[in-house]
Amino acid sequence: MFVEDGRRCLADDLAVLGWAFGSADAPVARGVNLLTIRDGRIAELRTILA
Template identity: 45%
Template sequence: MDDQTLELLHANLAEVFGERDADARREAARRTYTADVTFTDAEGTVHGWEAVATKAGALQDGLPPGAAFAEEGPVYAGAGRAALAWRLGPADGEPLVRGIDIVTIVDGRISELLTLLVG
């Protein structure tokens, strides 16, 4: 697996969805996703990096203090796709939620993001 794939997965989780500062989050989204990125989760689908940044901001606004994303388990990658499991919650307690992000990478950026949650 190449370093760029790892960097994109980390940027998606920590620098976009895990970032509380709106300006930093938007900048990370701009460099991480294609302009026409598609993001799908249980709530539906949004298009474009600005929409992803907005969705991440809304998520951050609803989190309790101290809740943070953390990578959980190995990274899977191959043929322009990759997956990363994660947890969201306090660093020293039970997670609020666990999930996995599955991405498609085109020209060095994420063009499709699918988030699945542990049932």
């Protein structure tokens, strides 16, 4: 299961969302999604795995 992991951050045309995958108490993977927004739509999506 994917769950939010940390705070959402928004700035002008950039959105950042941390996430975790697995059980809430012991996730097996973590990551961050970086989104570039243009004209109210997602123009780019980058994912960093940790």
